[in-house]
Amino acid sequence: MNPQLILLISLISCLIVTACQALTDDEITSEWNTFLERTKKSYRSPVEASRRLAIFKENLETIESHNALFEQGKVTYKMAVTQFTDLTKEEFSQYVNKFKLSQRPKQSENIYKANPNLTVAAEIDWRNYGAVTYVKNQGQCGSCWSFSATGSMEGQSALVNGQPLVLSEQNLIDCATSQYENYGCNGGNMDGAFEYVSYYGIDSEEDYPYLEYQSDCEQRESVFRIRSYADIEHNEQSLQQAVSEIGPISIGIDATNELQNYASGILIDQTCSQQVNHGVLVVGYGSEGGYDYWIIKNSWGDYWGESGYFRLIRNYNACGITLMASYPII
Known part of the structure; x- marks a missing residue:
């Protein structure tokens, strides 16, 4: 650092x-x-x-x-009362780590690497382009991985197909299970969700609504399918270029401690590690007051943070942000 x-x-x-x-x-x-x-x-x-x-x-x-x-x-950031303010730091850490992201045995055959000849935007916010749906809330279910995955698929549907969709996390929780290294409300990974959708597609949230617990798989009426997915090389240059060129990107971070009572501003977290445990969505990046930052969509509802988002210091690989970055290919 x-x-x-x-x-x-x-x-x-x-x-x-x-x-x-x-x-x-x-x-x-x-x-x-x-x-x-x-x-x-x-x-x-x-x-x-x-x-x-x-x-x-x-x-x-x-x-x-x-x-x-x-x-x-x-x-550089403010705090406020959140739904986690009645927890000790240790309890909040246990809450986040209870539903760890699961590591896949190998990376995708498609690896996205930064192109040194490509000029990236100085700043981008995909919320301004209709590529990001409303902020959702995973509740007490450890399903962050499914919200991260639907977020990047919703972005690609809007940007590539010109078709705004709100996709079903519950479909992934129920159906993209252990063979994809996903375990419903007990954690999972975004790549496994993408692999499932490449085979079977995914329903809309309206047709397959969120329950906050794992139920029987009932694939209903697929509204979106992908061909494959790509993992992003583990550096912020590649991640920035992917966000600029591709759109919203699924990532994993260490969400312990300082996110507990985060309210607004650019988070510089002296406590987080490189052990990722929470799936979220990068929807853009920018700079303010001499600090570069990522714009990240969370799945803790709009009561938390900047109406459900937070900004994280950029160019320091803060909280392991580059270690589990991927996106769907349609």
Whole structure:
């Protein structure tokens, strides 16, 4: 990692520790009630509810102190209450890692590599071209891989076929199973989903709606099929060129810790690793305030992040962003 970035991260860590601000009981109660109303959460007992409130309060204080630093220009992103604010960092990490992305035994025969003679766009946002559907929510099912896969297929349908479609994650969860190294709500991978769709096609979300659990496979009426898929060489130059040339790209990242209470801005995460555990979708990239960033669509609903999206620092292979990048070929 760039020494200047390491120095910035170290400075941020020190500042966060020293920037605490106290919240009143009324403020905490108001935030807690809003949280419960928005998330529709309930707890097994008063004891559990009290424990969750204590964790929420601690996280809320961290959010407030972090955001004070943001207002001073000392950090690059804001925090906010999310559906995960009643979890400890360890619990959030366990939640993400419970549904690990599964690695395929080998890469696709099609490998996308950067062409040094190709000029890429300085910035691109495929949301502006009708290539990205609305933000979805995987809920408690570890089906991130299916949302990432449908996202890149929806993009190709719109950009190549000129046919905007909303595709069915449930179809993949139920049907693209263990022979494709996918395990329904217990994790999977995007390449296996693409391989399944190359054989059988995929239904629309309207015809095969999301259940948030794995059910029996009922292939109904395929509306989209691909020929194959390609894996992208493990570097950000190739990934940037693919996003610029191809469209939205399926990727895997390490989603632990700092994404828990992310709200907006460019995420520089000093805690994430190169061990990918969450499937998401790169829909563009750009630059702001001297920082290059990726625009990433998540599957945690539009209550989280920048209306369901986040921006991640670019050109540092942050959080393993290049290690599981692929796209469908139609």
